[in-house]
Amino acid sequence: MTFDARLRINDRVATIELKGELDAKTAPQFHETITSAAQAGSVELVIRAEHLTYLSSAGLRSLVFARQHMGDGTRIAVVGAADSVARTIRLAGFDYSIDLVDA
Amino acid sequence: MTTPEARDRVDSFPTRRIGAHRVRAGRVFPYGAVPVPGGINFSVYSDRATSMSLVLFDKGSPEPFAELAFPPEFRIGSVHAMTVFGLDAENLEYGFRADGPFDPAAGDRFDRRRVLSDPYARRLSGREVWGAEPDWDDIYQYRAQVADEDFDWGEDMPLGIPGEDLVIYETHVRGFTRHPSSGVDAPGTYAGLREKIPYLRELGVNCVELLPVFEFDELDNPRTNPVTGDRLHNYWGYNTVSFFAPKAGYAATGRFGMQADEFKSLVKEFHKAGIEVMLDVVFNHTAEGNEQGPTISFRGLDNATYYMLTPHGEYYNFSGTGNTVNCNHPVVRDFVLSCLRYWVSEYHIDGFRFDLAAILDRAQDGTPLPNPPLLEQLAYDPVLRHTKLIAEAWDAAGLYQVGHFPNYGRWSEWNGKYRDVVRRFVKGEPGLVGELATRMAGSPDLYQGRTATASVNFVTAHDGFTLADLVSYNDKHNEANGENNGDGGNDNHSWNCGEEGPSASAHVRDLRLRQMKNMMTLLLTSQGVPMLLAGDEVGRTQLGNNNTYCQDNELSWFDWGLVDANAELLGFVRALTAFRHAHPVLRGAEHPHGTDRVGSGLPEVSWHGVHAWQPDWSAHSRILGMLRCGRHAKGGTVADDHVYVGVNAHWEAHDLELPQLPGGQSWHLFADTSAAAAHPLGAEPPLHHPGRYHLGPHSVVVLVGRDHDSTTHQPS
Numbered sequence: 001m002t003f004d005a006r007l008r009i010n011d012r013v014a015t016i017e018l019k020g021e022l023d024a025k026t027a028p029q030f031h032e033t034i035t036s037a038a039q040a041g042s043v044e045l046v047i048r049a050e051h052l053t054y055l056s057s058a059g060l061r062s063l064v065f066a067r068q069h070m071g072d073g074t075r076i077a078v079v080g081a082a083d084s085v086a087r088t089i090r091l092a093g094f095d096y097s098i099d100l101v102d103a
Numbered sequence: 104m105t106t107p108e109a110r111d112r113v114d115s116f117p118t119r120r121i122g123a124h125r126v127r128a129g130r131v132f133p134y135g136a137v138p139v140p141g142g143i144n145f146s147v148y149s150d151r152a153t154s155m156s157l158v159l160f161d162k163g164s165p166e167p168f169a170e171l172a173f174p175p176e177f178r179i180g181s182v183h184a185m186t187v188f189g190l191d192a193e194n195l196e197y198g199f200r201a202d203g204p205f206d207p208a209a210g211d212r213f214d215r216r217r218v219l220s221d222p223y224a225r226r227l228s229g230r231e232v233w234g235a236e237p238d239w240d241d242i243y244q245y246r247a248q249v250a251d252e253d254f255d256w257g258e259d260m261p262l263g264i265p266g267e268d269l270v271i272y273e274t275h276v277r278g279f280t281r282h283p284s285s286g287v288d289a290p291g292t293y294a295g296l297r298e299k300i301p302y303l304r305e306l307g308v309n310c311v312e313l314l315p316v317f318e319f320d321e322l323d324n325p326r327t328n329p330v331t332g333d334r335l336h337n338y339w340g341y342n343t344v345s346f347f348a349p350k351a352g353y354a355a356t357g358r359f360g361m362q363a364d365e366f367k368s369l370v371k372e373f374h375k376a377g378i379e380v381m382l383d384v385v386f387n388h389t390a391e392g393n394e395q396g397p398t399i400s401f402r403g404l405d406n407a408t409y410y411m412l413t414p415h416g417e418y419y420n421f422s423g424t425g426n427t428v429n430c431n432h433p434v435v436r437d438f439v440l441s442c443l444r445y446w447v448s449e450y451h452i453d454g455f456r457f458d459l460a461a462i463l464d465r466a467q468d469g470t471p472l473p474n475p476p477l478l479e480q481l482a483y484d485p486v487l488r489h490t491k492l493i494a495e496a497w498d499a500a501g502l503y504q505v506g507h508f509p510n511y512g513r514w515s516e517w518n519g520k521y522r523d524v525v526r527r528f529v530k531g532e533p534g535l536v537g538e539l540a541t542r543m544a545g546s547p548d549l550y551q552g553r554t555a556t557a558s559v560n561f562v563t564a565h566d567g568f569t570l571a572d573l574v575s576y577n578d579k580h581n582e583a584n585g586e587n588n589g590d591g592g593n594d595n596h597s598w599n600c601g602e603e604g605p606s607a608s609a610h611v612r613d614l615r616l617r618q619m620k621n622m623m624t625l626l627l628t629s630q631g632v633p634m635l636l637a638g639d640e641v642g643r644t645q646l647g648n649n650n651t652y653c654q655d656n657e658l659s660w661f662d663w664g665l666v667d668a669n670a671e672l673l674g675f676v677r678a679l680t681a682f683r684h685a686h687p688v689l690r691g692a693e694h695p696h697g698t699d700r701v702g703s704g705l706p707e708v709s710w711h712g713v714h715a716w717q718p719d720w721s722a723h724s725r726i727l728g729m730l731r732c733g734r735h736a737k738g739g740t741v742a743d744d745h746v747y748v749g750v751n752a753h754w755e756a757h758d759l760e761l762p763q764l765p766g767g768q769s770w771h772l773f774a775d776t777s778a779a780a781a782h783p784l785g786a787e788p789p790l791h792h793p794g795r796y797h798l799g800p801h802s803v804v805v806l807v808g809r810d811h812d813s814t815t816h817q818p819s
Binding site for chain 1: 253289292297354364
């Protein structure tokens with residue numbers, strides 16, 4: 001599946017819907033989307049991950065990039081990640097940077 | 104949009120092509136593979152290679168996709184450096200091929216058939232899943248990879264716990280949670296260990312010392328268990344393959360290449376819990392072994408630099424493993440220093456324990472140096488300035504430096520003499536009262552002119568009997584190691600309490616429990632830095648095996664069922680660690696002088712026997728009383744109670760006359776190892792008979808001297 005990161009902003013809540021594989025090749029596109037969300041002054045970032053089929057180590061780091069880029073005051077939630085993806089996030093300790101939420 | 108940060112730099116453009124790859128002359132420092140704008144910079148040292156090339160693989164691919172020879176002008180001095188552009192760092196595996204003479208007599212063992220691992224690799228693939236069978240035909244077994252070094256440490260910083268306040272807990276990443284009873288999400292991993300932090304907090308330790316976590320090959324042990332036929336492992340990991348790479352097989356996420364993040368998360372959580380992290384590091388030898396061993400990295404890059412060689416080019420063997428790292432060669436010193444700086448700065452490690460550290464002060468020809476440059480450099484290094492440095496102050500070739508390891512006011516030592524005298528005294532051997540007193544006072548005889556933190560006190564460690572086995576076996580039982588019980592130490596100073604191995608006798612089991620409590624009590628009331636072996640607090644057994652380096656099974660793993668089964672011992676040890684933390688008088692950095700320097704009416708430490716103020720130093724004596732005056736705590740700067748520790752290693756009970764306390768203070772009972780439990784801190788009841796204590800056979804009593812508190816009840 002081709003990677004896609006689509007941004008919607010609604011009442012200062014930014015939602016990014018991810019599709020396909022988030023890895024070293026596609027992470028820059030995700031970073032640009034995050035930058036747009038930050039520039040819009042969002043107070044909450046929701047990353048919909050139901051259609052994320054693969055998350056590499058570089059992909060995981062983009063979640064930390066989001067944390068750092070959005071600032072400590074912004075809540076970041078990854079919603080609906082598949083069990084294997086969510087478990088990897090937890091075991092590697094990335095769940096300290098973001099909230100993992102079931103869909 | 105171009106931001107100032109993203110503006111193109113001149114050095115982010117290639118200057119030439121090698122095959123299909125765009126490259127430019129690289130930066131010589133740092134060594135290893137480091138991402139730079141647009142590419143990856145590779146730098147490797149070899150003084151004697153006639154040529155060097157960079158070998159590039161797609162992740163997991165058996166054959167390289169490119170081999171790029173370093174052009175002569177990319178070499179500065181003996182360093183080959185090249186930036187390669189357009190590589191996918193995440194899926195890249197790389198190595199080096201060095202050509203040069205194969206002339207062992209001259210120290211050279213170049214072999215251009217080999218792809219060599221980068222000594223500075225920050226990440227390694229090849230053994231990502233513990234115990235998984237690799238492809239043994241792979242031409243490149245331990246593959247260097249580029250690491251992401253962008254961990255979000257947040258507010259984390261070194262805890263800086265004063266050395267004298269530490270209680271160290273020595274454990275094994277895998278063994279701590281691998282047992283099915285551990286109940287963690289990912290058994291045997293960094294993440295699993297992270298789940299057990301609450302247990303360690305409750306136990307009261309404030310420093311964990313991890314057996315080696317630098318990448319090693321658990322499959323490099325060719326032996327099998329002669330009874331079961333099971334494969335034996337290199338379980339402990341004292342056979343480093345790669346010094347900058349954390350062991351991927353200890354990470355639940357190792358197969359995704361995230362071992363560094365998982366380990367850093369562990370360190371961060373330990374720090375949040377107030378627990379420092381110390382690493383057991385092995386710089387005395389490498390996994391390449393002797394001339395029969397595999398050529399992995401150092402041997403093929405520059406054998407004569409990295410290893411100590413005889414004048415005929417053979418390997419010196421001061422480590423007992425076939426080769427010895429040439430630690431005081433200037434290039435190797437730089438390697439060791441860089442490695443430790445890296446672990447402190449990139450992984451926030453708080454301290455190191457150096458395996459067979461006496462080797463670190465040998466000259467290139469093996470002669471012990473009076474002023475070894477490596478040790479001095481580590482002691483004064485600006486990055487390591489507040490890092491704890493602990494030496495195992497001996498080596499396998501007979502250099503024994505306990506008490507006189509070159510320390511520069513910085514190095515501590517595993518005090519093997521403390522271990523031996525506590526074991527022998529508690530066992531009941533005569534003639535040791537004087538030495539026990541000296542050891543309990545922080546071994547001032549050994550560490551004159553140094554602080555008491557120079558002495559890391561321990562009774563057991565990974566190498567040798569566990570505490571439970573120390574009181575259950577007279578002899579080692581190492582048959583499962585496949586060496587006809589010939590391996591492992593024979594000087595265990597153990598006593599089985601009357602029966603070898605498990606016992607159905609309540610009397611024997613009671614005595615063993617008491618003996619374990621006795622040794623724990625001495626350890627946690629002695630001056631110096633106490634170190635506990637993981638599992639001893641719950642009576643973990645290795646069934647008499649005193650050398651479980653190869654046993655990746657229940658023999659080594661922490662059985663969490665023991666937490667309930669041996670709750671009494673665990674409760675006792677928890678109480679003891681809490682007692683130590685509550686009583687600074689036990690934790691002075693300065694050795695006691697034996698005088699009254701604060702006008703309290705009592706010397707800072709005094710010694711007693713059956714009669715107060717009359718210690719019996721004679722050969723037949725097995726009784727010692729130690730009184731620490733609370734007014735002297737931390738040099739008289741903090742208030743504390745008095746603490747009296749009475750030890751009876753005799754097989755008969757004795758009435759101890761207690762020293763009288765000044766100013767209406769009286770003795771209160773904290774713990775008696777022949778009783779069931781220690782009293783809670785501050786709720787210790789006053790003694791029935793204030794002037795004496797009836798101490799049972801093979802027992803230790805701990806008393807607290809403070810103002811009489813009428814609200815506490817009398818013991819029944």
